[in-house]
Amino acid sequence: MEDTAVEEAEVSGAAEFAPALIAAHPFGHSVAVAVGPDLRVFDLHGGCAVSLSDDSGGCAHSDAIRAITFGAGGALFASAGDDKLVKVWKTGSWRCVRTITSEKRVSAVAFSNDGLYVTFADKFGVVWLVTVGGDAEGQVSADSKPVSIFGHYCSIITSMKFSSDGRFIATADRDFKIRVTSFPKNPMKGATEIQSFCLGHTEFVSCIAFTRNSGGSSFLLSGGGDSTVRLWDHINGCLLDTYDVRDKLGELSEPNETEDSNLAIADICLANDDSLVDVAIQSLNGMMLLACDLIAKKLSFLKVVRTEKSYIPTSLSTSVGPDDHLWSVMGASNMPNQSVSQLLTRVRIVPRFQKDAQGSADHDSAALDDAEVPHGEKLLLALQGSLDASKQEEVLSAVLAALKVSMHKMLVKKNYSEERREQRKRGRNDKKIKK
Template sequence: MEDTAVEEAEVSGAAEFAPALVAAHPFGHSVAVAVGPDLRVFDLQGGCAVSLSDDSGGPAHSDAIRAITFGAGGDLFASAGDDKLVKVWKTGPWRCIRTITSEKRVSAVAFSNDGLYVAFADKFGVVWLEAAGEDDEGHVSADSKPVSIFGHYCSIITSMKFSPDGRFIATADRDFKIRVTLFPKNPMKGATEIQSFCLGHTEFVSCIAFTRISGGSCFLLSGGGDSAVRLWDHINGCLLDTYDVRDNVGELSEPNETEDSNLAIGNICLTNNNSMVAVAIQSLNGLMLLACDLVAKKLSFLKVIRTEKSYIPTSLASRCWEGLLWTVMGASNMPNQSVSQLLTRVKIIPLAQKDVQASAGHDSAALDDTEVPHGEKLLLALQGSLDGSKQEEVLAAVLAALKVSMHKMLVKKNYSEERREQRKRGRNDKKIKN
């Protein structure tokens, strides 16, 4: 019975959904949204949508983008996903300068702090490294190939981040663990020295983020399917504090909701000079704010910010010193959904300390569409558009998928022996020959 239930859930459509993603330029120059194979960028300085160009000679994205990120300096951007492509973009002219072909589907991507390397993780838990940028003459080496530097032993890597000091690369997986690896001086020869394991989550780890005291110590934050946000001393692998969002389940639930709601952590984002953590929760129409005291090494509840009932954020982004949070809701790979229906919703939430204190209770703190920077131009560029009837239909389907999706994607499935053999025969993960 258990195998049958899981197998039915696997093919229900929501199990394969790909959440919309948002990323903010570290210096506020632009914001990017990805939904399905579609990458949308808005230039916040010029006040216009960006037209992307591709000089890499590689194919465009043809399947769901699963990871996007800006480099620490803001001059590079990467997108990667189910089409086994990693595309590196130069953000000044917004042109793709490198297309890397992965052997497996890609689940996470990150740039080294110096911008010299792009790291990506595939669905088999292997982390690969490739030179990221151009040489002094603006050329990309045609002979460069990605090199595998370490792995998580067939566990899907869900999130990957470089530490602010560039010393470590942290990787989280669906088998409840976080690995912190020393990033070597010659990384193309492999990263074999494990600094620590951060063990404490009792379900999949969905997201990680580094935070630091100004000019001082660095720490790691994580969120997962066990409804917990955890603060770590990643150098020693020590758990410093845990905040369980179920402690405030009364704040999260509407009167007609039950306590059985899926409260998996979907995403976390640092803001307000690392003093505040915004937390997206699987079934919450809005987000939770936690105070992050890095001196006392404590996490504490601040408040719940409610949005409209049809809005559950799938991704969060912010410049850590700026009290402005970008959120997006959307999904692709859903039943009967075409590329023209890749609709997203973008909401911006001001999180300056005075705004948080001033907005009490569950009142929405999101900016009205008329208050969004660059207004309708930005929303049209990042959200896409449909006629009114289709829009409500698509968003309703997205909302239903979001409430059940993450566990179906990341919790390990149990299969009967017969079903396991069927899956082996139908696998399509053969290595791509260049």
């Protein structure tokens, strides 16, 4: 029965939904949204949409983008996805200066803190590394080839992040585990020293985030399909605290509001000097805010920032600075009968949380109305896309229905009958390595 249900979901195409992604420049210079193969960038300083150009000689993205990220200094940006391409962009000009071809579809991407390397993970759980920079002007290398540095043994890597001090690279997968690896001085020779495994999630791990160094130490946060946000001492692999979002949502929800809903954690991000954890939950119309006490090593509930019922964020991001905002996006691609012109997203922004005299966050913050959004209609049109107004609600309603079930179908490990496994082996079309 279980095999049949999984196989039917796979055939229907539901497992292939690609959630929209958002990334804010670390210093608030720009914000990028990816939906399907479409990458949209808005210049927050110039107040205008960015025209992307490609100097790498490679192809534009032709399939769903699954990962986007800015480098630690904001000079570089990477996008990668199902077309097996990793594209490196210089954010000063928004020119693509390097296109890297992967052997498999790419599920995660990250820059080393010094900007010298980009790492990406493929659907077979292998982490690859490429040299992308090195000189004072940020010149990107065009001749280095990807080198595999470690792997997760055929488990899809869902998230990959470097620690704030650059010493470690953490990778999470759909088989419930987080691996913390020491990042070597010469990573082109591989990263073989495992610092720890953070084990405790009972379903797939969907997202991870490092805190910045605070008092000489940093910590790791994770979210997963078991509806928990967890705080880790990643040096020793020790679980410090766990917050189960189901407990609070059960109290806040109307009767039957969350019944039969998937409450997987879709994304997490840190704000207010890492004292706040913003959490996107798969069936929640809004975002949950948790207080993160790095001294007491505790997570606690603050509030839920509610949005309209048709809005469930798929990705979150924030930047550092006096005018930083919490950015969120809702959208999806690869849906049945969806055309490129229907790649509609919704962006919602929560202003920076102010602290009172006691140092506590202001609980009254709410998502901005469209009229209050910085740069207003220009920003919304650039990042959300345009569609006939009469069709917007229809498209977004379909996206909403898909998002409520898509993450589990993408990341829950599937069980197949022996016959079905043999059929899948015969139908594989993986790109073969040419000798």
